[in-house]
Amino acid sequence: MSLMQELNDKALRLGVPLSAHLDLTYRCNERCEHCYLDHDDHGEMTTAEIKDLLRQFADAGVFFLTLSGGEPLIRRDCFEIIEDARSLGFNVKLKTNAMLIREKEALRLRALGVEQVQISVYSDRPEVHDAITKVPGSLERTVKAIRFLRSQGLRVTMANVLMRSNRGDTEGVHDLAGKLGAHYTLDPTITPMMDGNTSVLRLRVDASEISSYFHNPSLVGDVESFCAPPAAVDAQVLEGLPCSAGHTSCYVSPYGDVYPCVQFPLTCGNVRQQKFLEIWRDSPQLAEVRSIRLKDLTTCSSCTHAGSCTRCPGLAYMEGNMRGPSTADCEKSFVRTGITTAGMLARKGSPTLMPGLVQINPTPPLTV
Amino acid sequence: MSEKYISRSKSVAARTLGGEMMIMSAKDSTLFSLSEVATLIWEAADGHTPLSEIVERRICAEFDVRSDVAYRDAEQLVEELATRGILSISSRPVPDAQGPAVEAP
């Protein structure tokens, strides 16, 4: 067992939120066509509130801290927050579009000991990337920033969200990442808008196309094992947890709302009204999430893919049932292996995607 | 014996989990778990307390060990931690040593 697995197991045993994702703002300097956020400021936490939350995170045992947004660097206090987080000993990962990173900022991030910077890159062709972000010149600025970060020796991951508009460019982005010395990840998951609007789902590529990516060794490594038929589901698998959300990880929005995960919009409390640790320990919503084992899932417990599926309970929750299947993951399991899923059978081939979506709605700010 | 001063590296993350100190280096994302003695030394590595004093106050006070033996072992340990980029060693006090704070949950 690796030390990281041991660390996770220990955190799970002790009920420690080892990882926290904090969005500093939902405001952004890009307008990506697939973005699910409401970019208006509905009363973001102040610098002092965020610093207080970081102390609470440290006291609760959070070690891995992801700072993201919106565009986190749009906040003038972003570096002050990162500095504070680092002085509290967090392992900090920054998710950004890098539009505001120049040599000076790259130097600062290096000096602060940020462990990793994750940057969205949609295409290696400016006409495609800039059309998605709706900001002319954005690819050029982002690539320059990656060069600055790499020249400081920072670890950079280029996250390539897959959509209809950039589906031909995965190899190009992959090669660009290679040239820049960055890691590459491909994500075919498009998440509905915060208000439940599902129109962005039209941007998703078809299952048949996802299949061609899943069978591409430069993207998935060993295709044979990646696309292998699922291993038998035994009692041990069925006693397993759906994922780390609410067990060893959590998400806090710029308004202080606490959720099991950034992709699981079940409000569990607000740090402006309660201490973080109180919410983490006592929230009935988190207790419910924590009580679920694979054997309790309505359809998935009888699915041959149960042990190998990437089923996201957050996406399932958005579809109306946190114990149900997630359509996007059903699709992925099917195109990966060619084996029909229990979710597909339950839906009897219905093409309807994600009915009755539930989404993150910011808690109105407290008036004091 | 020339004195040694040790400082926590600014590029690592650190957290205590269930009494065990976990350290992750930002340079190569390697995760380490420190032993009890290494944790005491790490916590005391403020850049201006001499290693000999750290050994006397933190190690010899807690463990039944002769101070010359403890110092030799501690020297070896800090060399090892320095090789891994977790600590830095200096022959003079480091005034602005500001590695991560060491408060534990």
Ligand code: SF4
């Ligand atoms: S599976 Fe979904 S809910 Fe669980 S950690 Fe991943 S994104 Fe979050």
Ligand code: SF4
């Ligand atoms: S393939 Fe579908 S039904 Fe099967 S475990 Fe995954 S989400 Fe559940």
